[in-house]
Amino acid sequence: MLDVIGHGLIGPELIGQGVPQLLAASTERSVAVVLLAVVVVGWAMYVFVNIRQAKAEAGSEIELAPNRGRMPDDDELEGPRLEKVQAFGVLMLLVMALVLPVYWMLEGGRRSGAETAFSEDAANRGESLAAEQECTNCHGADLGGARFAPVVLDIGHQFVDTGSFIINTTWEGPSLDDVFTRFDTDAETLDETSEVRQILVYGRGVMPAWGLDGGGPLNDQQIDDLVAWLWREQISDEEAMERAATRKAAEQAANPDKSEGRVLFELNCARCHTPRWPGRGPAQLPNNGGTVDVLPGPPGAGRYGPSLNSVSLGRLFPEIEDHVAFIAAGAADNVPFGEFARLGNYGMPGFGRVLTEDEIRAIAEYERSLDPESQTAIEFERLREAGDDS
Ligand code: HEC
Ligand code: HEC
Secondary structure (H helix, E strand, C coil): CCCHCCCCCCHHHHHHHHHHHCCCCCCCHHHHHHHHHHHHHHHHHHHHHHHHHHHCCCCCCHHHHHHCCCCCHHHHHHHHHHHHHHHHHHHHHHHHHHHEEEEEHHHHHHHHHHHHHHHHHHHHHHHHHHHCCCCHHCCCCCCCCEEEEEEECCHHHCCCCCCCCCEEEEEECCCCCCCCHCCCCCCHHHCCCCHHHHHHHCCCCEECCHHHHHHCCEEEHHHHHHHHHHHCCCHHHHHHHHHHHHHHHHHHHCCCCCHHHHHHHHHHHHHHCCCCCCCCEEEEEECCCCCEECCCCCCCCCCCCCCHHHHHHHHHCCCCHHHHHHHHCCCCCCCCECCEEECCCCCCCCCCCCHHHHHHHHHHHHHHHHHHHHHHHHHHHHHHHCCCCC
């Protein structure tokens, strides 16, 4: 019966994880725990009874010695007695025939239980790594995003030949508790994710690279742990939609003059498609030491993502429905989109799991109304007046 442990109903790996893991388990593990208890109690009773009987025998060895009692004769030995032993053998065979399939049935659950425990460990390690690297400084304490995340940029190479020139500024840090609604949107398990891993390894826009391959401090295992942590922290699609709706309502109430499409664009798209969005207030100028008000550039004039306006979008997506479908799905690495088969590059997220189709259409209409002439003209004018080089 102790084989139960050796053969994996309670596998060695689970024993290693201590009592809480053992108890927070599936039915089959509870059954195994009960069996174990029965075995232990059974053995205790057996030992107890045995000791008592041994005491009763003391002093009467001459009468009780087994070879002095009556032995069964041949008839009995080869008849009922033999049959009893044979029946016992058949019974044991039956038990094995039953236990093996049951064991096989439970094996799947045991393995997925071990997998869950495994990714839970990875997520815990990722959480400590995230605390060390201070991800929440820029992405919000609850991972819900931060409009003015503090970032330090080294722009030295633009102004001096050698050395660095550091400016302290702010940037919009996106929410991470719903990042898998935008990237890796088809992934059903942690193993199927790749875009978020790619973003972490190589960095993204003003966010530094975290993986060794991108020049960052963390090895592959640590990046995997961070992804497992992000996977665990995800809120449901319903919660993400509800939050998006609340944010939209608040923004609309504060800006009654802005169209729905524009409000949604500023909430979801401007951080990548509008220069300097959402603006940074007064900033120190590196070249002359003065300060300047850093304001957002013309809507959709392009930053990390390309410039979006009536002309370019009219060419790329002659039908607005294709434009809507693209925003809903996002771009995948090396997968062509639009009229002239532009290739995606992990850049453009998908919004179809959080925004409704009508909302996405409102954004598409807003983007298709942006005037490329004024985008460049306003930008040029503004830069000339401000003397801003960023
Ligand atoms: C210095 C601030 C900062 C820190 C620290 C930081 N991030 Fe970021 N992160 C950003 C910004 C800003 C972006 C958006 C990129 C852009 O706008 O250029 C981003 C983007 C991302 C994205 C892509 C999400 C999207 O929708 O674009 C992920 C995933 C991410 N960060 C995860 C992390 C993790 C995990 C950590 C900790 C190891 C971390 N970040 C630390 C600022 C930061
Ligand atoms: C994380 C940054 C990011 C965000 C947020 C983002 N985009 Fe993009 N977008 C990109 C990048 C990068 C591309 C270029 C394609 C690629 O590399 O995947 C792109 C491409 C596009 C294109 C195709 C334009 C072209 O010329 O190729 C459209 C249209 C678009 N985005 C619309 C939107 C809308 C609408 C939103 C908000 C609902 C949005 N984007 C949010 C980064 C972003």
